[in-house]
Amino acid sequence: MAAVTSKVNLKLMIDTEGRRVLYAEAGKDFVDFLFYILALPAGTFIPLLNQEMVGSLGNIYDSIENLSTSYLRPNVTKDSLLKPRAYFSADTGLPLHLPNVESSRKLYRCHCESVSYDSNAFCSKCSSYIRSESKYIGPPCANDPYSSTVGDYVKEKVTYMVMDDLAVKPFSTTSLTTLLNKLNVKDIGALEEKVVDLGMEEVVKLLKASLLTKSSILTDVFLPIVKEEVN
Numbered sequence: 001m002a003a004v005t006s007k008v009n010l011k012l013m014i015d016t017e018g019r020r021v022l023y024a025e026a027g028k029d030f031v032d033f034l035f036y037i038l039a040l041p042a043g044t045f046i047p048l049l050n051q052e053m054v055g056s057l058g059n060i061y062d063s064i065e066n067l068s069t070s071y072l073r074p075n076v077t078k079d080s081l082l083k084p085r086a087y088f089s090a091d092t093g094l095p096l097h098l099p100n101v102e103s104s105r106k107l108y109r110c111h112c113e114s115v116s117y118d119s120n121a122f123c124s125k126c127s128s129y130i131r132s133e134s135k136y137i138g139p140p141c142a143n144d145p146y147s148s149t150v151g152d153y154v155k156e157k158v159t160y161m162v163m164d165d166l167a168v169k170p171f172s173t174t175s176l177t178t179l180l181n182k183l184n185v186k187d188i189g190a191l192e193e194k195v196v197d198l199g200m201e202e203v204v205k206l207l208k209a210s211l212l213t214k215s216s217i218l219t220d221v222f223l224p225i226v227k228e229e230v231n
Helices: 028-037 046-052 057-066 078-082 173-182 200-212 215-231
Strands: 008-015 020-028 106-109 130-136 160-163 168-170 190-198
Touching: 008 028, 008 057, 008 215, 020 028, 020 215, 028 160, 028 200, 046 057, 046 130, 046 200, 057 078, 160 190, 190 215, 200 215
Parallel strands: none
Antiparallel strands: 008 020, 008 190, 020 160, 106 130, 160 168
């Protein structure tokens, strides 16, 4: 799972006077993607942020990169920490994915029948690598975060309202009125609808913005795109 297989459309409601995105009307595909982000290991985000990382997680990542393997236990590899796998089926059905996110449902075993998701894991019991592929046994379960249901979270044929800060709720007239009042939008004529395509580039920008700011993610990502198209 390393590429976006298709694009998803978002209908933005833009306040032209306030120069901000008030909300986006979204379908199942986009909301499923937002929820799918939470199922991923934190280590998958850091390389995408490059030097823009806020906080200390980037320092931990760099420390692992620079640490000699002589300090790691025999059953630990740098890749297992720097390139963690999301242990669910690669075929989630999601049209949107983050780049370089590896997924796997394979299990591996060693001589003493210890199992691991990592084919390079080392078993301390029998002192051998856990490399013999074993079948994953067990029916998919809606409550199992590693099941094939990952990536399929919300119902179809529902329009969702994604706020500028990525808060999600079902679209309704009541929710819209409450939002306009909360944001003190007086001139409805200043509102403009704009449909944008969400692809790989926008996905990465969206993730970066969501980790770096709390309030204006849609505005930061899509308003420059809209302005560029107008120009």
